[in-house]
Amino acid sequence: MQLYTLTVHQLSELMAQKKISSVELINAYLERSSKIEHKIQAFITHTKEEALAQARIVDAKRMQGEELSPLAGIPVAINDNICTAGLKTTCASNILNSYIPPADATVVTRLKNAGSILIGKTNMDEFGMGSSTEYSAFTPTKNPYALEAVPGGSSGGSAAAVAAGEAAFALGSDTAGDIRQPAAFCGVLGLKPTYGYVPRTGLISYASSLDQIGPLARDITDLALILNAILGHDPKDSTSATVDVPDFKAGLVNDVKGLRIGLPKEYMEAGVEGKVAAKIQEAVKQLEDMGAICVEVSLPHTEYAVAAHYIISCAEASSNLARYDGVRYGLRVEAEDVLSMFMQTRSQGFGDEVKRRVLLGTHVLSSASYDEYYTQALKVRTLNKQDFDQVWTQVDCLLTPASLTTAFKIGEKAQDALAMYLSNFCTIPVNLAGLPALTLPFGLADGMPVGLQLIARHFDEQTLLRVGYSLEQNTDQTSLKPDLDRE
Amino acid sequence: MSRYEAVIGLEVHVELKTATKLFCGCSTEFGKEPNTQVCPVCLGLPGSTGVLNKRAVELAVKAGLALNCEIGTHTWFDRKNYFYPDLPKGFQISQIFRPIAHNGYLDIEVNGQEKRIHITRAHIEEDPGKLIHTGESITTSFASYVDYNRSGIPLIEIVSEPEIRSGEEAKAYLEKLKSILEYTGVSDVKMEQGSLRCDANISVRPAGTTTFGTKTEIKNMNSFRAVQRAIEYEIDRQIELLEDGGTIIAETRGWDENKGITVSMRSKEDPDYRSFLEHEISDIKLTPEWIEEVRAALPELPDARKERLVKEHGLPAYDAGIITGSLALAEFFDAVYEKYPDAKTISNWIMGELLRLLNARNLELSQAKITPEGLAKLLELIKKGTISNKMGKEVFELMFEEGNDPEQIVKERGMVQISDEEQLAQILTEVIAQNPKSVADFQSGKKQAIGFLVGQVMKATKGQANPGVVNTMLRNMLAEK
Ligand SMILES: [Zn+2]
Numbered sequence: 024m025q026l027y028t029l030t031v032h033q034l035s036e037l038m039a040q041k042k043i044s045s046v047e048l049i050n051a052y053l054e055r056s057s058k059i060e061h062k063i064q065a066f067i068t069h070t071k072e073e074a075l076a077q078a079r080i081v082d083a084k085r086m087q088g089e090e091l092s093p094l095a096g097i098p099v100a101i102n103d104n105i106c107t108a109g110l111k112t113t114c115a116s117n118i119l120n121s122y123i124p125p126a127d128a129t130v131v132t133r134l135k136n137a138g139s140i141l142i143g144k145t146n147m148d149e150f151g152m153g154s155s156t157e158y159s160a161f162t163p164t165k166n167p168y169a170l171e172a173v174p175g176g177s178s179g180g181s182a183a184a185v186a187a188g189e190a191a192f193a194l195g196s197d198t199a200g201d202i203r204q205p206a207a208f209c210g211v212l213g214l215k216p217t218y219g220y221v222p223r224t225g226l227i228s229y230a231s232s233l234d235q236i237g238p239l240a241r242d243i244t245d246l247a248l249i250l251n252a253i254l255g256h257d258p259k260d261s262t263s264a265t266v267d268v269p270d271f272k273a274g275l276v277n278d279v280k281g282l283r284i285g286l287p288k289e290y291m292e293a294g295v296e297g298k299v300a301a302k303i304q305e306a307v308k309q310l311e312d313m314g315a316i317c318v319e320v321s322l323p324h325t326e327y328a329v330a331a332h333y334i335i336s337c338a339e340a341s342s343n344l345a346r347y348d349g350v351r352y353g354l355r356v357e358a359e360d361v362l363s364m365f366m367q368t369r370s371q372g373f374g375d376e377v378k379r380r381v382l383l384g385t386h387v388l389s390s391a392s393y394d395e396y397y398t399q400a401l402k403v404r405t406l407n408k409q410d411f412d413q414v415w416t417q418v419d420c421l422l423t424p425a426s427l428t429t430a431f432k433i434g435e436k437a438q439d440a441l442a443m444y445l446s447n448f449c450t451i452p453v454n455l456a457g458l459p460a461l462t463l464p465f466g467l468a469d470g471m472p473v474g475l476q477l478i479a480r481h482f483d484e485q486t487l488l489r490v491g492y493s494l495e496q497n498t499d500q501t502s503l504k505p506d507l508d509r510e
Numbered sequence: 511m512s513r514y515e516a517v518i519g520l521e522v523h524v525e526l527k528t529a530t531k532l533f534c535g536c537s538t539e540f541g542k543e544p545n546t547q548v549c550p551v552c553l554g555l556p557g558s559t560g561v562l563n564k565r566a567v568e569l570a571v572k573a574g575l576a577l578n579c580e581i582g583t584h585t586w587f588d589r590k591n592y593f594y595p596d597l598p599k600g601f602q603i604s605q606i607f608r609p610i611a612h613n614g615y616l617d618i619e620v621n622g623q624e625k626r627i628h629i630t631r632a633h634i635e636e637d638p639g640k641l642i643h644t645g646e647s648i649t650t651s652f653a654s655y656v657d658y659n660r661s662g663i664p665l666i667e668i669v670s671e672p673e674i675r676s677g678e679e680a681k682a683y684l685e686k687l688k689s690i691l692e693y694t695g696v697s698d699v700k701m702e703q704g705s706l707r708c709d710a711n712i713s714v715r716p717a718g719t720t721t722f723g724t725k726t727e728i729k730n731m732n733s734f735r736a737v738q739r740a741i742e743y744e745i746d747r748q749i750e751l752l753e754d755g756g757t758i759i760a761e762t763r764g765w766d767e768n769k770g771i772t773v774s775m776r777s778k779e780d781p782d783y784r785s786f787l788e789h790e791i792s793d794i795k796l797t798p799e800w801i802e803e804v805r806a807a808l809p810e811l812p813d814a815r816k817e818r819l820v821k822e823h824g825l826p827a828y829d830a831g832i833i834t835g836s837l838a839l840a841e842f843f844d845a846v847y848e849k850y851p852d853a854k855t856i857s858n859w860i861m862g863e864l865l866r867l868l869n870a871r872n873l874e875l876s877q878a879k880i881t882p883e884g885l886a887k888l889l890e891l892i893k894k895g896t897i898s899n900k901m902g903k904e905v906f907e908l909m910f911e912e913g914n915d916p917e918q919i920v921k922e923r924g925m926v927q928i929s930d931e932e933q934l935a936q937i938l939t940e941v942i943a944q945n946p947k948s949v950a951d952f953q954s955g956k957k958q959a960i961g962f963l964v965g966q967v968m969k970a971t972k973g974q975a976n977p978g979v980v981n982t983m984l985r986n987m988l989a990e991k
Binding site: 397 | 550553554555556557558560561562589591593595598599600601648649654656782784785786787788789790791792950
């Protein structure tokens with residue numbers, strides 16, 4: 024039995040039956056990492072000793088008969104832009120390469136309270152800016168299905184860690200598809216909750232109006248368990264939603280009969296790779312066979328979403344990253360005078376892509392171009408939201424590809440900022456509208472995972488899980504495992 | 511009459527009197543060790559999120575209502591992006607696009623003329639930290655230190671319309687604004703602690719024209735008097751420059767208190783603040799009912815209190831204006847009145863002795879030792895004739911300095927007035943005997959001669975004789991002769 028391939032609920036069951044202990048589980052994961060991490064490079068920081076210490080505490084509690092959460096004793100990887108108290112949190116940037124936060128992010132506190140074991144901090148594109156994890160200041164992460172391919176991004180380390188068996192689940196952040204696209208590239212499930220449903224406290228801001236923390240996992244039940252633990256209002260974050268959190272696990276049903284699923288034509292017409300399109304058709308057929316009603320719908324402003332998102336996210340980033348000046352924390356490059364210190368710190372601390380976006384964001388907010396760019400982008404954002412509002416009068420959820428292609432090769436788009444951004448074509452409109460969306464694997468094409476994306480109304484994560492769960496129960500296409508032992 | 515007219519608008523920053531900062535639970539107390547009142551939120555640490563202080567919103571709404579503003583039921587925060595090391599996030603959270611209060615006014619009186627100055631807006635924002643340089647400035651210092659205790663302290667910025675025309679009007683505007691904010695408990699309004707700061711935008715134009723001239727912004731004024739002087743200086747400077755055929759440069763100028771001049775600080779190209787919505791703080795949504803509750807709970811404001819003193823107590827408008835201009839004075843007045851209900855007398859003592867001593871010693875009322883109960887007792891002693899009015903002033907000064915009970919002072923110093931006719935009769939007889947010429951003058955009709963005789967009695971009694979009694983007795987005694 025390979026513990027590192029099992030789901031959270033399977034592992035939880037084994038621990039509840041006392042067939043394995045958390046310490047054994049953590050050791051199995053650490054051993055797995057010791058064998059494959061040099062190939063994948065999913066982690067920036069590993070927390071071996073602390074993880075084992077925490078596992079012993081959970082085991083002791085279990086021995087004393089304490090009632091434990093299904094997440095107790097389970098190893099989790101956390102994206103390195105989510106703060107962990109006393110543990111380096113870098114955003115994969117040189118400017119924060121030694122930054123140690125004083126407090127845990129709310130989601131980390133919630134997972135720790137549930138007894139989850141933090142096994143490490145995962146690699147990402149610097150500050151979340153990128154779609155391949157190649158823009159990490161430290162190292163690119165590799166796709167477990169093909170080491171020459173990217174894992175996607177920006178939460179590529181988290182997706183690769185879950186896919187490769189280095190963590191049972193992970194938390195990433197999603198600004199433009201940063202959970203969903205890497206989940207699709209790495210053959211795991213990724214969910215971006217409704218904007219505001221997960222508190223942002225402790226998430227290092229990239230684009231405040233778009234960022235959202237969410238889970239990456241191996242099946243729908245696991246996602247439900249994680250959502251149960253991390254969703255809900257946080258008094259420390261006044262922008263977090265005050266909507267009630269249902270029991271997602273209890274709400275899982277294998278039934279899509281009569282459910283109306285929209286197929287936005289703009290997505291299929293946007294140059295989807297043939298092999299990806301074929302898998303989407305297969306999924307549609309499967310859902311129809313299960314009784315769902317699939318209809319073509321239109322989101323007419325989809326083609327402007329990427330440009331609007333680029334402007335808005337860069338604008339917000341230019342402001343959010345202004346605080347890294349060498350004065351209070353993080354990197355300080357000593358220089359002859361104070362102005363040089365500021366400039367050298369930022370010049371050396373930020374990578375090219377971050378600089379590109381900060382410059383662009385500063386430009387679009389400057390009074391000379393504000394109306395021409397920023398105001399226009401906000402208008403597109405409104406139109407994009409109205410598109411979705413319109414389709415919700417016709418259907419209950421939408422089905423699209425998670426990405427127009429399967430994982431591309433390392434180096435293929437790293438020098439082409441626009442091509443890189445366009446790889447989030449399918450996921451970006453969801454962030455602009457603040458909607459919840461799920462990507463899940465649907466078989467392989469030429470050996471690489473293909474991802475489906477499901478999009479639902481605000482705070483209707485349950486419909487996403489319902490469709491995902493039904494697919495999972497009726498096909499074997501949603502559960503994939505890479506073969507990392509080949510050589 | 512000048513051929514020029516000055517156009518002045520004031521931007522006043524006022525610290526809201528909250529126990530904690532605008533977006534975190536750190537204390538706002540003044541004067542603590544640097545960086546002891548900070549947390550991840552007000553230090554702008556990565557990942558920190560703030561929560562809006564409800565009390566700050568309530569105080570801002572109070573201020574807005576007291577300044578006759580309309581209150582927005584849905585307003586929000588924006589980011590004002592600029593770089594400076596005292597600004598921990600690289601932007602200031604402020605209300606750029608939708609201020610919590612707008613379109614208000616306050617009335618001032620200068621030289622007996624009433625004038626209404628409109629208020630464009632009042633918005634909530636956070637204070638930056640404070641830089642302390644070892645040298646002149648950040649670029650020329652060996653080291654600069656940053657104190658973030660002030661970072662995140664809630665402020666409201668109150669912006670006037672450019673309707674002020676002189677330094678005197680500006681001072682009157684500030685005094686009225688200060689008293690309104692004091693009455694409503696919105697702020698401590700202490701300029702010396704930085705809880706009230708004022709910048710002035712000044713331009714001049716030919717009298718009778720309506721277009722605006724080029725304006726300069728004046729900073730670094732740390733008293734209302736300094737604001738007035740700086741404005742007066744700047745108006746003269748601009749007029750002189752124009753008369754000489756020069757042009758005004760749009761710039762920021764600093765007031766040099768010692769030299770009494772304004773000096774150029776930097777050319778006033780407004781920085782591009784690249785403002786946009788702050789997404790990490792929730793919007794401010796207020797119900798009209800709640801706003802009305804705050805309005806109903808507003809205390810009596812300076813104008814209403816002044817009118818009450820005039821109408822109910824018959825005080826001259828000028829005196830009433832001075833007394834109600836400061837909440838402390840107005841409350842002092844009311845407290846004395848409760849024990850000694852003679853408004854005119856109280857007003858005379860406040861306008862006379864109390865203000866004279868406060869000004870002479872450069873003190874706030876709270877620093878003087880005299881209590882309203884003490885003054886009431888003193889006035890009682892004078893009324894009963896135990897001491898003379900003149901003695902009363904001496905006693906007042908002692909009470910002002912040391913805070914002692916007036917009866918005790920009178921007793922200790924033997925300052926008892928002699929009103930006893932038997933006791934006075936002998937002294938009067940002696941004075942009459944020693945001054946036959948004055949007596950003769952009086953009896954021949956030179957009635958003012960009695961003043962000299964009263965003076966002689968006062969001298970003989972070391973000022974303790976009751977001059978009223980002496981006067982009456984003298985007249986009786988001289989008439990008998
Ligand atoms: Zn604080």
